[in-house]
Amino acid sequence: MKHYLSIADLAPQELQRLLNLAVELKEEWKRGGNPPLLKGKTLAMVFQKPSLRTRVSFDMAMIHLGGQALYLSPFEIQLGKRESVPDVARVISRYTDAIMARVFAHSDILALAKYSRVPVINGLSDYNHPCQGLADLLTIVENKGAALQGKKLTFIGDGNNVATSLLFGACKLGMDFAIVGPPGYNLPSDVWELGQRFAAESGSQLLATDDLAPAVAGSDVIYTDVWASMGQEEEAQERARIFAPYQVNRELLAQAHDDVIVMHCLPAHRGYEITDEVADGPHSVLWDQAENRMHAQKAILVDLLVEEQS
Ligand code: CP
Ligand code: NVA
Numbered sequence: 329m330k331h332y333l334s335i336a337d338l339a340p341q342e343l344q345r346l347l348n349l350a351v352e353l354k355e356e357w358k359r360g361g362n363p364p365l366l367k368g369k370t371l372a373m374v375f376q377k378p379s380l381r382t383r384v385s386f387d388m389a390m391i392h393l394g395g396q397a398l399y400l401s402p403f404e405i406q407l408g409k410r411e412s413v414p415d416v417a418r419v420i421s422r423y424t425d426a427i428m429a430r431v432f433a434h435s436d437i438l439a440l441a442k443y444s445r446v447p448v449i450n451g452l453s454d455y456n457h458p459c460q461g462l463a464d465l466l467t468i469v470e471n472k473g474a475a476l477q478g479k480k481l482t483f484i485g486d487g488n489n490v491a492t493s494l495l496f497g498a499c500k501l502g503m504d505f506a507i508v509g510p511p512g513y514n515l516p517s518d519v520w521e522l523g524q525r526f527a528a529e530s531g532s533q534l535l536a537t538d539d540l541a542p543a544v545a546g547s548d549v550i551y552t553d554v555w556a557s558m559g560q561e562e563e564a565q566e567r568a569r570i571f572a573p574y575q576v577n578r579e580l581l582a583q584a585h586d587d588v589i590v591m592h593c594l595p596a597h598r599g600y601e602i603t604d605e606v607a608d609g610p611h612s613v614l615w616d617q618a619e620n621r622m623h624a625q626k627a628i629l630v631d632l633l634v635e636e637q638s
Contacts, residue, residue, distance in 0.1 A: 364394025
């Protein structure tokens with residue numbers, strides 16, 4: 329059974345194939361619409377956390393491809409509370425053709441995949457956010473060209489789930505990756521080691537530092553995310569103080585390439601990790617990035633649910 333749980337699981341050629349498929353599906357949709365490749369197919373969307381982009385873009389992706397999605401809020405299934413995660417997987421997968429889940433613990437995603445009869449898609453866990461990662465690679469390719477070797481992505485802020493997927497994606501495709509943030513908030517060591525392994529295979533250069541200057545110098549893509557992720561709300565105040573020197577603002581952008589693009593997975597906490605001026609400025613690709621969630625997820629769905637692809 330094939331799932332979509334982490335970019336780390338994909339061979340570089342598979343990742344590239346998904347990106348190409350996303351490009352095709354996007355172009356097709358812009359020309360007037362996609363054919364009903366998922367006619368009669370259904371997707372259950374299980375959420376333990378709030379969402380705007382993931383929820384709406386998956387729902388619309390299914391509709392555009394002729395299928396249907398069912399939203400299940402955190403209060404309905406109560407994953408692991410009302411019913412065990414394996415039992416939820418066993419039951420939902422008797423009804424639907426795929427399951428997308430947004431969870432707290434990544435072990436819940438792994439358990440869903442283990443006990444499901446149908447493909448499971450990770451719609452964000454505390455470990456990673458592979459749907460975001462694929463959409464972001466699509467946005468980078470659109471802005472910087474398909475040859476990512478030697479281009480540099482700088483992630484500024486918390487070594488979180490989004491940073492993890494970007495590290496894996498960049499290293500699989502040979503892109504240089506730097507992460508910069510306050511000491512003690514870097515990527516987990518097992519994640520970094522995995523990134524180093526992929527980088528050794530692809531030729532990516534890696535940097536993890538608390539010093540902004542070397543991380544931002546020569547950067548083609550500046551990326552940031554919230555300083556406190558969902559589930560870390562109690563730490564938000566303390567983190568706002570600790571991360572303050574790492575705000576993406578005009579002064580910081582001046583240190584990057586002139587044609588640098590600025591990315592944020594959203595939701596943004598304007599005035600904290602990013603200023604209004606940058607979020608709404610000429611380097612920002614935030615809205616294309618959000619749109620690309622839908623196109624990337626169409627590629628994931630078609631890859632998992634359609635047997636014969638041209
Ligand atoms: N970027 C992202 O996953 O947004 P949502 O939390 O709104 O789904
Ligand atoms: N790191 C953020 C991403 C939100 C899309 C979180 O987990 O809350």
